Amino acid sequence: MKEEKDYIRDITEIRSMMERSSKFRLLSGWAGITAGLLALLGAFFAYYVLDFNPGGELQISGIIPLNSQVVKVLLLATIVLVSAFSTALYFSYRKATERGEKIWTPITRRLLTSMFIPMVTGGVLIFALLLNGLIGLAAPMTLVFYGLGLFAAGSHTLAEVRFLGLVEIVLGLAAIFMVEYSLYIWAAGFGLAHIIYGIYIYIKYEK
Amino acid sequence: MIPTEGLHKAFESRVRLGIMSALAVNEMLDFNSLKEYLDITDGNLASHIKALEKEQFIGVEKSFIGKKPNTRYFMTSAGKKAFKSHLDALEKFLESNRKY
Numbered sequence: 001m002k003e004e005k006d007y008i009r010d011i012t013e014i015r016s017m018m019e020r021s022s023k024f025r026l027l028s029g030w031a032g033i034t035a036g037l038l039a040l041l042g043a044f045f046a047y048y049v050l051d052f053n054p055g056g057e058l059q060i061s062g063i064i065p066l067n068s069q070v071v072k073v074l075l076l077a078t079i080v081l082v083s084a085f086s087t088a089l090y091f092s093y094r095k096a097t098e099r100g101e102k103i104w105t106p107i108t109r110r111l112l113t114s115m116f117i118p119m120v121t122g123g124v125l126i127f128a129l130l131l132n133g134l135i136g137l138a139a140p141m142t143l144v145f146y147g148l149g150l151f152a153a154g155s156h157t158l159a160e161v162r163f164l165g166l167v168e169i170v171l172g173l174a175a176i177f178m179v180e181y182s183l184y185i186w187a188a189g190f191g192l193a194h195i196i197y198g199i200y201i202y203i204k205y206e207k
Numbered sequence: 208m209i210p211t212e213g214l215h216k217a218f219e220s221r222v223r224l225g226i227m228s229a230l231a232v233n234e235m236l237d238f239n240s241l242k243e244y245l246d247i248t249d250g251n252l253a254s255h256i257k258a259l260e261k262e263q264f265i266g267v268e269k270s271f272i273g274k275k276p277n278t279r280y281f282m283t284s285a286g287k288k289a290f291k292s293h294l295d296a297l298e299k300f301l302e303s304n305r306k307y
Contacts, residue, residue: 007297017228
């Protein structure tokens with residue numbers, strides 16, 4: 001017959017198994033910090049080198065020329081997104097190797113699906129906005145849809161991701177009403193918020 | 208006082224309890240995922256799965272991914288009921304013991 005301490009261990013085991021088999025646990029604080037730094041770098045580059053600032057310019061008329069500033073900024077944003085995602089992947093991969101775990105699991109697939117459905121939806125919408133010359137709404141919308149993606153993904157990983165998602169959504173919605181500040185708000189959301197989140201995760205779980 | 212009501216003998220093994228816990232939060236899991244979570248050998252896992260299958264607590268779904276066979280497991284409603292009453296009994300037991 002089992003004793004009390006056995007039952008307590010049973011419960012601990014059940015809880016840990018549910019957690020282990022339903023949450024993605026390979027997120028690294030460094031991924032957040034790097035993504036934040038890359039975003040800040042991108043925002044600086046857009047502002048100082050490409051001289052980009054929507055500055056209240058909600059809409060431009062006519063078709064956007066291919067070599068225009070908008071297209072360059074779009075290209076820059078894509079580079080920032082891809083490199084941030086790649087570094088996040090690298091840090092997760094490293095963590096998985098350290099722990100001897102696999103990275104491609106049903107949980108990972110669920111996490112990515114939840115994240116990408118809102119993000120791809122947003123991407124298409126933003127593309128349509130740009131085609132119609134509504135450039136001022138692009139930066140706020142990236143925040144909103146990225147936030148929705150994080151919020152959805154948050155149920156498959158650390159609860160902090162969900163909170164970060166909410167922060168991005170709020171910043172994005174605020175930026176819609178203050179388009180003239182949207183580049184700064186974008187830098188705060190993708191840059192500052194990521195760095196603070198990353199440091200918090202690092203201190204709480206990895207130090 | 209050791210409770211017997213609600214506790215199921217099938218869940219006395221921690222591996223079986225682990226299988227049920229993982230299936231409680233995942234609609235379906237394949238053999239390899241279960242093996243990875245529990246960190247046990249193929250033979251060991253297979254025998255515990257068989258025992259739970261015999262109790263009709265878990266079901267099997269066989270399919271193919273390309274040409275590779277893929278066996279996935281899920282919790283049956285009987286399994287859900289038994290697991291829940293097992294958890295309730297554990298909870299009740301620990302609660303009643305706290306009073307002493």
